[in-house]
Amino acid sequence: MKLVMDTNKLFSFFWKGSLIRELLLTGHDLYSPEFALEELNKHKVEILEKTGLTSEEFRKFKDKLKRAVRFVSFSEYSEKIPDAFNLLPEHPKDIDFLALALKLNAGIISNDKELKKQSRIIVFNDLELSKLL
Numbered sequence: 001m002k003l004v005m006d007t008n009k010l011f012s013f014f015w016k017g018s019l020i021r022e023l024l025l026t027g028h029d030l031y032s033p034e035f036a037l038e039e040l041n042k043h044k045v046e047i048l049e050k051t052g053l054t055s056e057e058f059r060k061f062k063d064k065l066k067r068a069v070r071f072v073s074f075s076e077y078s079e080k081i082p083d084a085f086n087l088l089p090e091h092p093k094d095i096d097f098l099a100l101a102l103k104l105n106a107g108i109i110s111n112d113k114e115l116k117k118q119s120r121i122i123v124f125n126d127l128e129l130s131k132l133l
Helices: 007-012 019-024 035-042 044-051 055-068 078-087 092-104 126-132
Strands: 002-005 029-033 069-072 107-109
Touching: 002 092, 007 019, 007 035, 019 126, 029 035, 029 092, 035 044, 035 055, 044 055, 055 069, 078 092, 092 107
Parallel strands: 002 029, 002 107, 029 069
Antiparallel strands: none
16 A cells, blocks of 8 residues: 655654554555655654664664655655645645645545545554554
8 A cells, every 4th residue: 555654753753662663564655745854854852862773773764764754755745835835825834745645646644633624635643553463
């Protein structure tokens, strides 16, 4: 199954016992917008503090994540931005994830309740995700 991961789910990859780590082993095709990698770097200190990882461990985990998830450039899904915005105009922060899912005909992994308000793309929260594993 093709699945788009939101930034919070990428963050959770660094936590012990993460469902996302398990998901990486299941053979699903995982995607995320390229800017999500920048967000990981931007919040590196916070991730290190919350997880107890060292900078080297963070780098290794990020490398694993980059091998398991295809990070897609904006230019590859930009034509779907208007459609995504029409589906969820009141919540622009998630438009990139929705546009990428539209482009790929994929589901989204997110606990964001706003994303579930649209009806075109299926959104899996943690409970639903655990059933996919």
